[in-house]
Amino acid sequence: MSLAEGNELREVNETDLVDVGGAMAKWEHFPASAILHHGKPCCRVAREWIFSTDYSQLNGENPLTGPRWLRLKYKWGASVWPISWCEAVRQKTLDCGALASMANEVFVMRGVKSYPAQFIQQYTEEATRHWRESWTDGNASDHWIKDDLIYHEGCAVVVREGEIRLWDASAGWWMNPKQFGGYGGLVALRVFAPQAEFSWGAHRIAPGRWQRIQNERQGLALASAG
Amino acid sequence: MKIYISGLYSGTNPQPGIGVARSLRAAYPDATLVGVEYSNRCSGIHWADFDELWLQRPWDELNLDAYAAEIKEVLDAGALWISGVDLELMWLASVFPEGHRNLLTPSTMALRKISKPAVEAHVGLPVSIPTYISTETPDWELHAFCRQHGWKVWLKGPYYEAVRTASWDVFERVRTLLARAWSTERLFLQTHVSGYEESVCFSAYRGELAGAVYMRKRELTEEGKTWAGDVTEVPAEFVAPLKQMVRDLNWTGGAELEMVRDTGGLLWLLECNPRFPAWIYGSTIAGHNLPALLVESATGVPPARTQTPVSEEFTRVVLEVPVRSQFPLPSLPEPYPGGIGHSLKHPSGTLALAERLHKLHILESNGNGNGNGNGNGNGHHAEPDNVTATIPTVPSSFIADLGAFDFAEMETPSFLFLESTAAALFARAAGQAAKLTSETTKVTNAYSIKTNPDERLIKLALESNFLAEAISLLEVQKALKTGFKPEQVILNGPGKWWPQGLLPTSPIHAVFCDSLADLRRVVASVERKELQAKIVGVRLRTPTVGSRFGIPVYTPEELEKLVAAIGTLPTDSAFGIHFHMASSNIGVRQWWHLYESMLRWCRSIETLSGRRIECLDVGGGWFPDDWQTDSGDQFAAAVARARQFLPHVVQVISEPGKAMAQPSTALAMRLLELEESAEGEIKEAVVDGSIAELPMHFFQPHRILHRDSQTGEWRALGRGKTPLLGRLCMEHDIVAWNVELPEGASAGDLLVFCDAGAYDRSMSYVFGRG
Numbered sequence: 001m002s003l004a005e006g007n008e009l010r011e012v013n014e015t016d017l018v019d020v021g022g023a024m025a026k027w028e029h030f031p032a033s034a035i036l037h038h039g040k041p042c043c044r045v046a047r048e049w050i051f052s053t054d055y056s057q058l059n060g061e062n063p064l065t066g067p068r069w070l071r072l073k074y075k076w077g078a079s080v081w082p083i084s085w086c087e088a089v090r091q092k093t094l095d096c097g098a099l100a101s102m103a104n105e106v107f108v109m110r111g112v113k114s115y116p117a118q119f120i121q122q123y124t125e126e127a128t129r130h131w132r133e134s135w136t137d138g139n140a141s142d143h144w145i146k147d148d149l150i151y152h153e154g155c156a157v158v159v160r161e162g163e164i165r166l167w168d169a170s171a172g173w174w175m176n177p178k179q180f181g182g183y184g185g186l187v188a189l190r191v192f193a194p195q196a197e198f199s200w201g202a203h204r205i206a207p208g209r210w211q212r213i214q215n216e217r218q219g220l221a222l223a224s225a226g
Numbered sequence: 227m228k229i230y231i232s233g234l235y236s237g238t239n240p241q242p243g244i245g246v247a248r249s250l251r252a253a254y255p256d257a258t259l260v261g262v263e264y265s266n267r268c269s270g271i272h273w274a275d276f277d278e279l280w281l282q283r284p285w286d287e288l289n290l291d292a293y294a295a296e297i298k299e300v301l302d303a304g305a306l307w308i309s310g311v312d313l314e315l316m317w318l319a320s321v322f323p324e325g326h327r328n329l330l331t332p333s334t335m336a337l338r339k340i341s342k343p344a345v346e347a348h349v350g351l352p353v354s355i356p357t358y359i360s361t362e363t364p365d366w367e368l369h370a371f372c373r374q375h376g377w378k379v380w381l382k383g384p385y386y387e388a389v390r391t392a393s394w395d396v397f398e399r400v401r402t403l404l405a406r407a408w409s410t411e412r413l414f415l416q417t418h419v420s421g422y423e424e425s426v427c428f429s430a431y432r433g434e435l436a437g438a439v440y441m442r443k444r445e446l447t448e449e450g451k452t453w454a455g456d457v458t459e460v461p462a463e464f465v466a467p468l469k470q471m472v473r474d475l476n477w478t479g480g481a482e483l484e485m486v487r488d489t490g491g492l493l494w495l496l497e498c499n500p501r502f503p504a505w506i507y508g509s510t511i512a513g514h515n516l517p518a519l520l521v522e523s524a525t526g527v528p529p530a531r532t533q534t535p536v537s538e539e540f541t542r543v544v545l546e547v548p549v550r551s552q553f554p555l556p557s558l559p560e561p562y563p564g565g566i567g568h569s570l571k572h573p574s575g576t577l578a579l580a581e582r583l584h585k586l587h588i589l590e591s592n593g594n595g596n597g598n599g600n601g602n603g604n605g606h607h608a609e610p611d612n613v614t615a616t617i618p619t620v621p622s623s624f625i626a627d628l629g630a631f632d633f634a635e636m637e638t639p640s641f642l643f644l645e646s647t648a649a650a651l652f653a654r655a656a657g658q659a660a661k662l663t664s665e666t667t668k669v670t671n672a673y674s675i676k677t678n679p680d681e682r683l684i685k686l687a688l689e690s691n692f693l694a695e696a697i698s699l700l701e702v703q704k705a706l707k708t709g710f711k712p713e714q715v716i717l718n719g720p721g722k723w724w725p726q727g728l729l730p731t732s733p734i735h736a737v738f739c740d741s742l743a744d745l746r747r748v749v750a751s752v753e754r755k756e757l758q759a760k761i762v763g764v765r766l767r768t769p770t771v772g773s774r775f776g777i778p779v780y781t782p783e784e785l786e787k788l789v790a791a792i793g794t795l796p797t798d799s800a801f802g803i804h805f806h807m808a809s810s811n812i813g814v815r816q817w818w819h820l821y822e823s824m825l826r827w828c829r830s831i832e833t834l835s836g837r838r839i840e841c842l843d844v845g846g847g848w849f850p851d852d853w854q855t856d857s858g859d860q861f862a863a864a865v866a867r868a869r870q871f872l873p874h875v876v877q878v879i880s881e882p883g884k885a886m887a888q889p890s891t892a893l894a895m896r897l898l899e900l901e902e903s904a905e906g907e908i909k910e911a912v913v914d915g916s917i918a919e920l921p922m923h924f925f926q927p928h929r930i931l932h933r934d935s936q937t938g939e940w941r942a943l944g945r946g947k948t949p950l951l952g953r954l955c956m957e958h959d960i961v962a963w964n965v966e967l968p969e970g971a972s973a974g975d976l977l978v979f980c981d982a983g984a985y986d987r988s989m990s991y992v993f994g995r996g
């Protein structure tokens with residue numbers, strides 16, 4: 001009984017709108033965000049503070065632990081670019097690019113290999129409309145929104161030779177390598193790394209180019225058919 | 227087909243009955259499902275998938291023999307039984323020592339091999355067991371375990387319940403509650419492992435694995451129970467050892483291995499539950515109907531309906547269902563007068579069942595010795611609990627020093643200075659510092675005067691090449707009076723200039739500024755030539771461990787201000803950095819991490835200010851045993867690390883207080899009165915000592931010695947059932963909760979509380995002395 005009900009569920013989020021190809025084209029030449037260094041004491045203090053605080057926050061745990069404290073200190077919101085270290089550390093809100101860039105440096109400082117990662121995620125048009133309005137109100141660019149898709153940034157953290165995990169510095173969590181599409185789902189990924197290829201869960205990731213992330217639900221349907 | 231399913235509790239910490247019923251209904255639409263419960267308070271009895279209900283009286287009322295016979299009849303008649311209640315299936319295993327074809331639960335042998343915390347059967351699995359210690363050890367060792375693990379420990383009951391005990395007084399209180407609830411002292415303390423919770427759930431029949439799934443918790447209740455999860459295949463490296471384990475245990479029934487995956491990817495096994503988990507229907511949703519596989523294995527009857535996987539991910543919702551007309555809701559018990567709430571826990575009488583099974587010796591200790599993952603099953607102890615195991619070791623020097631006192635004439639309570647013990651401690655510390663000193667770096671001890679300002683200790687410090695660490699000018703004066711020179715004094719803390727006018731006129735060794743205001747005052751004072759110090763430094767506030775002391779660097783602005791302020795410090799003094807955080811509070815491992823993190827902060831400050839750090843003062847706060855158990859290797863490594871991070875450091879100072887003072891003094895008291903029960907047990911004893919002399923009683927245990935009034939022999943007390951009540955008219959003046967007084971103990975007998983030489987001594991108060 002209950003199982004049969006599940007089969008009839010209509011997926012409200014499964015619209016025809018998801019234009020992943022268009023989104024990948026839109027953000028094809030988008031560089032990963034990088035925070036500027038003034039080359040002066042102002043930025044030096046800021047960076048020392050970040051790294052020493054991170055070490056304290058890590059509390060002796062494994063260096064692969066996500067630096068969630070950054071997100072606790074900085075609310076996710078609009079940032080005005082370009083931004084320098086001395087400016088960034090004094091903000092109340094930082095956008096995903098600034099948070100990802102900070103987290104990336106923190107991982108590297110800990111001796112962990114970490115690379116900038118770009119995500120295209122699916123939400124809903126209701127969600128993206130609100131974001132667009134908030135960002136425009138704050139004089140920040142809304143270039144990161146396309147229909148119900150958004151551009152987002154994080155870190156590709158090498159956990160073992162050839163294997164990465166994706167840290168979403170704005171959410172403070174690791175992305176699930178099993179993607180089912182739908183709200184919050186990762187539909188495309190680009191990692192900037194010198195390596196040839198990585199595995200992320202069951203996915204093979206080739207650095208330097210946008211690539212679609214396969215939906216697990218197809219796998220499930222196949223299993224049940226077989 | 228008729229299947230009995232027990233354990234229908236459906237609150238925030240639910241039993242699996244409903245999930246099992248839903249799963250079986252999905253596979254066997256025509257089966258008769260009988261819900262078994264022991265309280266009509268359990269809302270699961272109203273779940274519509276149950277065709278019939280077998281509602282028993284709660285466990286404290288049930289006639290166990292009659293019930294056993296009824297269950298046998300049911301099984302003999304061909305019905306199956308799936309238990310969702312741990313204690314019920316332990317009892318069933320004893321009722322059917324040879325098992326029963328239709329009883330889908332494990333045997334006593336299998337249950338013993340998966341019992342907490344050792345989970346003996348885990349050996350082949352790719353998991354480790356978090357470190358644990360049985361509470362049947364001396365309090366002294368339990369406290370050490372907690373310190374070692376930074377008080378991130380759980381006190382766990384033998385079957386259910388785990389309570390985080392973040393301090394000694396909480397531990398003592400929870401231990402009493404759990405021991406009373408579960409009718410046993412056999413609890414254990416286990417370290418916390420942080421990470422993500424995962425499970426392997428399986429079902430098996432007579433040693434053959436029928437099916438297994440892997441579940442990650444994706445949403446948790448406040449109690450840490452599953453609210454949502456994802457279900458996938460069991461990882462390949464797990465399958466073969468799991469099959470082997472199931473075979474070795476000849477397992478029948480459902481089971482769940484509850485684990486935590488740490489950040490490094492290692493799996494830690496918390497426990498193995500001998501039944502399906504409450505989320506079992508989540509597995510069915512994912513296409514793995516484990517209860518149905520169990521029934522199929524036992525009966526050979528394949529499911530009437532095949533399963534279609536719907537989703538790998540499941541979540542819970544809250545549902546209202548109609549109450550069955552034949553089981554109307556019972557009344558709510560009256561709240562106790564003045565009480566809060568209705569006290570509804572354990573409606574089916576689980577605690578009463580535990581007590582009954584203990585009396586029948588069906589539940590016994592499973593050899594929970596002290597473990598680091600290798601269960602060392604040290605056999606069964608019969609009730610009552612093993613008192614000998616809880617007797618602490620008392621250093622022989624304590625006993626030797628006690629020989630110097632004439633107790634006959636002694637008024638009690640009275641502090642006893644243990645002379646040779648104290649001397650040996652200081653000598654050891656002096657030797658340690660000398661050994662750690664190298665050509666480049668001098669390692670120096672400084673005695674923290676406030677910890678115990680007893681002149682004999684200050685004198686020992688002076689003779690052992692210690693500096694004197696003072697937090698007030700009165701303390702400075704005391705140090706000078708005892709023979710220290712100003713150049714051997716370190717001045718610390720927020721009130722160090724109090725009282726006015728007592729500052730030595732010649733240079734002191736070091737002063738550490740506690741705030742930016744303090745720093746400005748020091749700079750002005752040095753400029754006016756009122757203050758002279760070889761080292762002028764700052765105390766840093768520890769960033770992640772809350773503290774009210776020192777200069778904070780919580781924000782980049784604060785760091786910037788500190789760096790600027792350091793620029794104003796006199797340049798003819800050396801610069802130093804100090805921090806202090808008691809490892810006895812935050813734990814030893816945590817302290818070492820704090821040390822490492824402080825080295826990084828120091829390096830940042832050195833880089834940014836351009837001011838060389840020549841002195842590093844790491845404060846005190848060591849519990850004596852932790853200070854002494856270090857062979858020196860860790861301290862030696864720490865000094866080397868300091869040089870590595872701060873190449874200009876020429877002096878490393880540590881400021882032990884209680885590491886020196888605590889063992890040096892004991893407190894003698896006498897038994898005033900003993901209250902005996904009808905059976906001749908000492909119910910409680912009143913002593914002439916009190917928490918006014920032992921204010922640290924809430925934070926740490928004290929080893930207690932009893933003096934035989936005939937022979938004068940000293941004997942350490944183990945844990946027992948007698949509380950020692952202090953002489954004060956204060957409800958919480960109980961200096962020990964649970965000791966075992968020796969037979970023949972009587973009023974007038976002398977007790978000595980050891981380990982009372984630090985803050986017990988210096989913070990004792992005069993309440994109740996007229």
Ligand SMILES: Cc1ncc(COP(=O)(O)O)c(C=O)c1O
Binds near residue numbers: 845846883
């Ligand atoms: C700065 C400083 N040093 C040393 C100590 C001595 O600590 P303990 O007696 O716990 O060893 C303290 C105690 O609070 C302190 O604050």
Ligand SMILES: [Zn+2]
Binds near residue numbers: 037038041044085
């Ligand atoms: Zn700058």
